[in-house]
Amino acid sequence: MLIAHSIAELRHHLAGFTDHSFVPTMGNLHEGHLALVRQAKPLADVTVASIFVNRLQFLPHEDFDTYPRTWDSDCTKLEAAGCDIVFAPSEQDLYPEPQTFKVQPPAELADMLEGHFRPGFFVGVCTVVMKLFACIQPHVAVFGKKDYQQLMIIRRMVQQFALPIEIVASETCRADDGLALSSRNGYLSAEERVEAVQLSLALQAMAAAVRAGETDFAKLEAQAMAALSARGWKPDYLTVRRQSDLQAPTPGAPLVALGAARLSSTRLIDNLEV
Numbered sequence: 360m361l362i363a364h365s366i367a368e369l370r371h372h373l374a375g376f377t378d379h380s381f382v383p384t385m386g387n388l389h390e391g392h393l394a395l396v397r398q399a400k401p402l403a404d405v406t407v408a409s410i411f412v413n414r415l416q417f418l419p420h421e422d423f424d425t426y427p428r429t430w431d432s433d434c435t436k437l438e439a440a441g442c443d444i445v446f447a448p449s450e451q452d453l454y455p456e457p458q459t460f461k462v463q464p465p466a467e468l469a470d471m472l473e474g475h476f477r478p479g480f481f482v483g484v485c486t487v488v489m490k491l492f493a494c495i496q497p498h499v500a501v502f503g504k505k506d507y508q509q510l511m512i513i514r515r516m517v518q519q520f521a522l523p524i525e526i527v528a529s530e531t532c533r534a535d536d537g538l539a540l541s542s543r544n545g546y547l548s549a550e551e552r553v554e555a556v557q558l559s560l561a562l563q564a565m566a567a568a569v570r571a572g573e574t575d576f577a578k579l580e581a582q583a584m585a586a587l588s589a590r591g592w593k594p595d596y597l598t599v600r601r602q603s604d605l606q607a608p609t610p611g612a613p614l615v616a617l618g619a620a621r622l623s624s625t626r627l628i629d630n631l632e633v
């Protein structure tokens with residue numbers, strides 16, 4: 360497996376390959392990331408994974424400084440998963456001068472749900488993903504469904520900018536008890552880790568109610584928020600939306616239940632297609 364710490368090194372390693380598949384990550388890799396790499400592998404003649412903790416998508420009070428940097432174990436895992444090139448630029452390499460050009464996704468996609476609770480988050484995500492796309496020039500990129508809104512916005516960005524990149528969605532990987540795998544699960548104490556599955560259970564209950572014919576979504580959401588709050592969580596949202604654009608449900612539209620909630624100081628997100 361080759362390693363590139365600069366755009367020049369990356370382009371040198373990529374020379375001679377025609378089809379590039381790409382998995383963007385912020386490192387601290389778990390089985391969910393490795394599943395993306397394994398999915399990307401047969402789609403091209405070279406598979407690139409990036410490891411870059413992107414300051415632009417963190418609010419000042421968030422965990423940019425403490426986000427786990429686990430370079431050695433990340434490389435071991437990526438190599439075992441079949442990754443060919445790791446692109447791990449430093450901030451100086453990726454942003455040698457301040458990134459004053461930014462990708463601004465439309466408010467109707469990016470200011471709700473995650474974007475409402477993390478203002479500017481999707482500007483940061485779109486800007487770095489656009490820049491990584493420019494560096495890697497993939498013909499296919501694999502994103503996890505766990506970040507459902509991110510996946511939707513990246514799809515729209517690729518469409519709007521007519522980028523010749525196929526976006527492939529990968530199913531969420533879960534622990535045996537159903538907790539969605541996430542780098543931030545590592546912040547949970549043993550006791551919190553046991554409790555953490557309640558977020559996915561709440562989404563399962565919402566999805567089951569919708570499948571059973573419930574259409575009072577406001578009532579469902581209020582019940583789910585109250586149930587998690589009663590267990591000591593601080594929910595940001597639990598909601599049922601259309602899969603296509605995450606707007607309010609309309610008759611016949613495929614739906615998804617999405618949630619974000621804080622357990623002590625750890626903010627977890629999850630979703631479940633109905």
Ligand code: PAF
Nearest residue numbers: 383384385413484487506
């Ligand atoms: O999903 C993530 O880990 C990040 O948002 C991404 C896509 C790597 C951009 O920094």
